[in-house]
Amino acid sequence: MDLSARLISWYQENKRDLPWRNTTEAYIIWLSEIILQQTRVEQGLPYFERFAAHYPTVSHFAAATEDEVLRLWQGLGYYSRGRNMLKTARQVLNDYNGIFPTSYTELIKLKGIGEYTAAAISSFSANEAKAVVDGNVYRVLARYYGIDEPINSPKGKKTFQQIADEVLDVNRPALHNQAMMEFGAMLCKPKNPACGICPVHLDCIAFKQNATTSLPVKLKNVKVKKRYFNYLLISDGETVLMNKRGDKDIWANMYDLPMIETTEQLIPNEILHLPEAAVFGKNLTLLSHSGIIKHVLTHQQLFIQFLIIKEKPADLQPGWFYTDIDNIKKMAIPKGVIIFIKDFFNF
DNA sequence: AATACGGGGAT
DNA sequence: ATCCCAGTATT
Structure with missing residues (x-):
């Protein structure tokens, strides 16, 4: 038996029961x-249930607002996925009569759908013969065939897509794709792969050469930059001054508090004497402040602190607005900020 | 070809 | 601390 047939057999015996596998x-x-995308099944599952319940059809989704989608997405990260979903839902309603496309060629045109996702949807929903290549597939192919080309270089990506296409069982692409990914996720794991119970280990180059730990090869690049977010919390107990973020930086279009970003860690007193603090008023009174919360993201480390001040600013800057404290619960607020707010207002 | 984009879990 | 997860869009 070839790789595909063996993995499909393994899959049929060992697959998890996941809700999106019971539909086309x-x-x-x-x-x-x-x-x-870039999210573990266990982490994504509750969000899937939530979205499927809120938006049973693409028409329901298309009728949502961006604020609502981002609020549902809160805590999952990579929020552009949510924003792009709304664009795509609306496009499907307008350009495809509300019928979600199933062909790779149409799918790849939609916002948020790249090569992987177009292959996944087209194969799972219509059995189109397109091979998915995700993190699992890279790992399985790199190990089984002993390929040491980096999986994240443009050249490497082409190589692996080519091999995935060759290995694909064109007669049952949906089953094949599911099997490759499930096998990678459950058995051919990044650390401590379960080679002892692996159905293909005798033909696996990495196993035979004891090289599973060194494959796949990945170029690492990430330079992490440090940023210092100094939030000012201004509240009279009824309302609080909030800020809607712009559409460029992290947490695009989400809500946080007015902030002074600094290039180094400063203490509250220093921050309030910064020129940038002038928009909040002069001779500001610091009522209290939080400790420094370290919020680690892929490309940056955020050092967040909250300064509670007494004065209300005379003029509101772009993005600033007052809202009832209760309304905060309905807004999409990033993890590093909502943690403190919930604690501060006791909800 | 590089970089930006979150948050969490495993090791 | 480091890796990496059913990746995509932008620069």
Whole structure:
């Protein structure tokens, strides 16, 4: 038996029961695939349930607001996925009569759908013969065939896509794709792969050469920069001054508090005497302040602190607005900020 | 070809 | 601390 046939057999015996595997409805599969981008199944599952319940069809989704989608997405990260989903839902309603496309060629045109996701949706919903290549597939192929080309270089990506296409069982692409990914996720794991119970280990180059730990090869690049977010919390107990973020930086279009970003860690007193603090008023009174909360992201480390001040600013800057404290619960607020706010206002 | 974009879990 | 997760869009 070849690799595909063996992995399909393994899959049929060992697969997890996941809700998006019980349908061929392109809309539902799209929902699951976007949510699962760069996200573990266990983390994405509750969000999938939430979105499927809120938006049973693509028309329901298209009728949502961006604020609402981002609020549902809160805590999952990579929020552009949510924003792009709304664009795509609306496009499907307008340009495809509300019928979610199932062909790779149409899918790849939509916002938030790249090569992987187009292959996944087209194969799962319509059995189109497109091979998915995700993190799992890179790992399985690199090990089984002993390929040491970096998986994250443009050249490497082409190589692996080519091999994935050759290995694909064109007669049952959906099953094949599911099997490759499930096998990678459950058995051929990044650390401590379960080679002892692996159905293909005797033909696996990495196993035979004892090289599973060194494959796949990945170029690492990430230079992490440090940023210092100094939030000012201004509240009279009824309302609080909030800020809607712009559409460029992290947490685009989400809500946080007015902030002074500094290039180094400063103490509250120093921050309030910064020229940038003038927009909040002069001779500011610091009522209290939080400790420094370290919020670690892929490309940056955020050092966040909250300064509670007494004065209300005379003029509101762009993005600033007052809202009832209760309304905060309905707004999409990033993890590093909502943690403190919840604690501060006791909800 | 590089970089930006979150948050969490495993090791 | 480091890796990496059912990746995509932008520069």
